[in-house]
Amino acid sequence: MNKRMLLTAIPILLIFIALSLYVGWHGALLLSAVSPGYSRPAYWIVFAIVAFSYLLGRLPLRPRLFFRLLKVIGSYYFAVFEFAILLLIAIDVIAAIVRLSGAYHEAFVPIAGGCVLLVLIALLLWGSRNAWSPVIRSYDIEVDKTAGGLSTLKIAIVSDIHLGNLVGNRHLDRLLSLVNGWQPDVVLLAGDVIDDTIEPFVRNGMAKKLAQLKARYGVYAVLGNHEYYGGHIEEYVKRMKEIGIPVLRDETVWIADAIQLAGRKDKTAESMDPEGRLPIGELTAYLDRSLPIVVMDHQPYGYDQAEVAGVDILVSGHTHRGQFAPNHWITGRLFELDWGYLRKGDMHAFVSSGFGTWGPPIRLASRSELIHLTVRLKGEPH
Known part of the structure; x- marks a missing residue:
């Protein structure tokens, strides 16, 4: 971890610890109300393990x-942590109002705590349903360029699958059904196919599933x-190549000998790749602007530069739309x-909220x- 990342991580960690103590204190308050004889040391030890289980789970x-x-538990804790903070702040405000009104009763804590737990459970269940029940977003656009004999191009765009310990082959089966059932011309995987470590991707044979994605032009x-x-x-990259899926790293390929597809290295390469990454203008400098130019760039930055560079379609993911x-x-x-x-301008930009999830599947x-993107082209010129 470089100095810059460390300086960013330390304040975030301190804030996380402070807010976790806030959540943990409310849990202790509820336990004191419903079971006064509970072991406080045992409670705080268990709570600390849960709160830091995501980090602990990453230890080799x-x-x-x-x-x-532990990593799975820690993933769910992130969702509980955020929802609990929002709910507990609201409860604390209500408690202050009740106290000022003189209507406070000792039953307030167990009743309020029970309500918070019920709302948390409801949010987790609803959020889980949204995560595991993917939907199809369909777009139909026109690009005012010829592309050989092509008049339409069907592109399936998938981003942020995050294959790992939580998102696995069962969710990939959903992807295969939705993609292959549409019979696209091209499938674009716009980054974050795997979730950090490659180990569960290999252990669970997920590459074999990805190999079943079918598209006319790849x-x-x-x-x-x-x-x-x-x-x-x-x-x-090697394992993806073995199943016939090229990973484009500041590279361009031809689709049907008529459409230029460029894939950028992720923005993270600017700090983690010794070679960095090419500016969008350099990547597209030698492309034929009379033919359609499609670019995949995982993080949706630099739209002005992409438009100037002559990009017709820009595909991204990364944001998850906040996820929850x-x-x-x-x-x-x-x-x-x-x-x-x-x-x-003339550029069509798309950002997917992602097919999978990072952290909790919520x-x-x-x-x-x-x-599902349908691109209308001018077709063969007369």
Whole structure:
């Protein structure tokens, strides 16, 4: 971890610890009300393990099954942590009002605690349903360029599958059904196919599932930030190549000898790849602007530069649309487009909320999705 990342991580960790203590204190308060004889040391030890289980689960220790379980527990804790903070702040405000009114009763804590637990369970169940029940977003656009004899191009766009210990072959089966059933011309995997480490991807034979994706002109992928975080890029690229899926790293390929597809390295390459990544203008400098140019770039930055570079269709993911509310308010301000479709000059930009999930398989105010994009072209010139 470099100095810059360390300086960013320390304040975040301190805030996380402080807020976790806030959540843990309320849990202790509820236990004191319903079971006064509980063991306080045991409670705080268990709570600390749960709160830091995601980090503990990433330690390269054995038995691996135990540490994988810790990582799963820690993933769900992230959702509980955020929802609990929002709910507990509201409860504390209500408690203050009740106290000031003189109507406070000792039954308030167990009743309020029970309500918080019920709402938490409801949010987790609804969020789980949104995560595991992907939807199809369909778009139909026109690109005013010829592309040989092609008049239409059907593109299936998939981003942020995050294959790992939580998202696995069962969710891939859903993807195969939704993609292959549509019979696309091209499938674009717009980054974060795997979730950090490549180990569960290999152990569970997920490459064999991905190999079943079918498209007339092929399946192509780019790297996301999580492929970089995992540190297994060369092995990942090799395994994808073995199943016929090229991972484009600042590279361009032809689709049907008429459409130019460029795949950018992820923005993370600027800090984690010794070679960095090419500016979009350099990547497209030698492309034929009279023919359609499609670009995959995992993180949706630099729309102005992409438009100037002559990009017709820009495909991204990364944001998850915040994954669960109210995070979508933040992503909506961080990115020019954090989800959906944007027309910028002659460029059509798309950002998918992702097919999988990072951390907990929970989505609120977002859905796991697959994009069906139909591109209308001018066809063969007369």
